Amino acid sequence: MSLEIANLDVSIEGISILRDINLSIPQGQMAGLIGHNGAGKTTLIRAIMGLLPATRGSITFKGQDISKLPSHRRANLRISYMPEDRRLIPDLTVSENMLMPAWANNIKDGEERLKWVYSLMPEIADFGERKALQLSGGQQKLVALGRALIPGRELILLDEPFEGVAPVLARRLSEVIADLRAEGLTVLIAESDDSHSADLVDATWRIERGSVTAGRKDPSASLA
Numbered sequence: 001m002s003l004e005i006a007n008l009d010v011s012i013e014g015i016s017i018l019r020d021i022n023l024s025i026p027q028g029q030m031a032g033l034i035g036h037n038g039a040g041k042t043t044l045i046r047a048i049m050g051l052l053p054a055t056r057g058s059i060t061f062k063g064q065d066i067s068k069l070p071s072h073r074r075a076n077l078r079i080s081y082m083p084e085d086r087r088l089i090p091d092l093t094v095s096e097n098m099l100m101p102a103w104a105n106n107i108k109d110g111e112e113r114l115k116w117v118y119s120l121m122p123e124i125a126d127f128g129e130r131k132a133l134q135l136s137g138g139q140q141k142l143v144a145l146g147r148a149l150i151p152g153r154e155l156i157l158l159d160e161p162f163e164g165v166a167p168v169l170a171r172r173l174s175e176v177i178a179d180l181r182a183e184g185l186t187v188l189i190a191e192s193d194d195s196h197s198a199d200l201v202d203a204t205w206r207i208e209r210g211s212v213t214a215g216r217k218d219p220s221a222s223l224a
Contacts, residue, residue, distance in 0.1 A: 002027035002186040003048070003155060008057035010047045017043045018210045021057070025203070030177075030187040032197045035207035041190040042084065044207065045157045048188075049081045050074045061155065075105055080152025084160040086144040090133035094124060094143050097132050101151040110150060117146040121176055138169030145176065155186045162196040170196055 008021040018040050025031045035041050046052045048059055050071035059067045066074055080101070088097045098117060102110025118125035124142050132140060141161060148156055161177070162170045178200055180187055189197045194204060206213045 002029075002062055003188070004058075004060040005048070006058050006060070008044075008047065008059065009055045010043055010052055011055045012043070012052065016210065018047065021210075021212050023205055023212055025186055025188060027062070027186055028181070028184045029202040030181065030189065030197075030200055032194055032201040032204040033188060033190040033207055033212075034192070034194050034204055035190075036192060039207045040210040041207055042159055043210075045081060045159050045188070045190055048074075048157060049079065051081075072105070075101070075151055078152060078154035079157070080148040080150075080155070081157045082144050082148040082159060082161060084163055086137075086140045088132040088140055088143060088147075091131055093129050093131055094135070095128040097143060098147045098150055101147060105151055107151060113150050117149050120149070120179060121146055123172075136166075138165040141165055141169065141173060142176070145173065149180075153185070156180065156188070158187065158189045160191060161189065162191065174200060 002025055004024040005021050008018060009016065010018040021044060033041055033044065043052060047054055050066070050069055050073070054067055057067070058065055061077060061079065066077065089100070092100075095114065098114055099110050101107065102113065107113070118128070121142055124139070124146055127135065127139070132143065135143065145158070145161065158177070161173055165173065174196055177187065177189070189201065191197055
């Protein structure tokens with residue numbers, strides 16, 4: 001099993017946000033996490049990344065309990081996160097934005113990894129030397145995905161990857177995410193609805209008011 005979450009509670013400033021979350025994603029599979037704004041999707045992703053502490057329960061990745069690991073140590077385990085708001089540095093070029101995780105985490109083959117990302121998404125190679133602020137919102141989403149793929153070689157967490165993206169670019173994002181299956185990546189896609197991810201994922205969970213319920217597609221992807 002790649003990712004296992006057991007009895008997870010998360011509170012922010014004393015307010016309970018996530019309650020008794022139990023889910024698991026087998027290695028190399030894709031899962032959807034569906035819920036309205038405010039349901040707890042981003043909180044769960046940030047907890048997996050170590051950006052928010054758990055108040056109870058455990059997060060296990062490839063058999064290792066990472067619940068107490070700081071976020072940079074989780075990144076070193078080849079876990080990565082694409083935030084909903086992209087968080088690109090406007091005055092840096094596309095290539096520089098994508099290489100930032102390699103520089104920050106001392107990833108030796110960052111340049112080679114960048115070439116692989118460009119082969120996966122050749123359209124962003126065409127504007128690799130343009131500054132991020134010169135790109136459209138949809139183009140920035142592609143760059144944010146590319147940046148996440150530099151360190152994220154085992155597990156990728158995608159928070160609303162299709163939000164605010166024109167239909168043609170949403171379809172392109174879907175194609176790229178589908179291609180990740182051939183790379184053996186485990187992927188969690190958080191969305192408000194499954195209109196874009198339904199054909200991509202092996203299993204879907206619903207999150208509402210900080211609690212997860214099953215909506216399973218593939219019996220090999222289990223809800224604990």
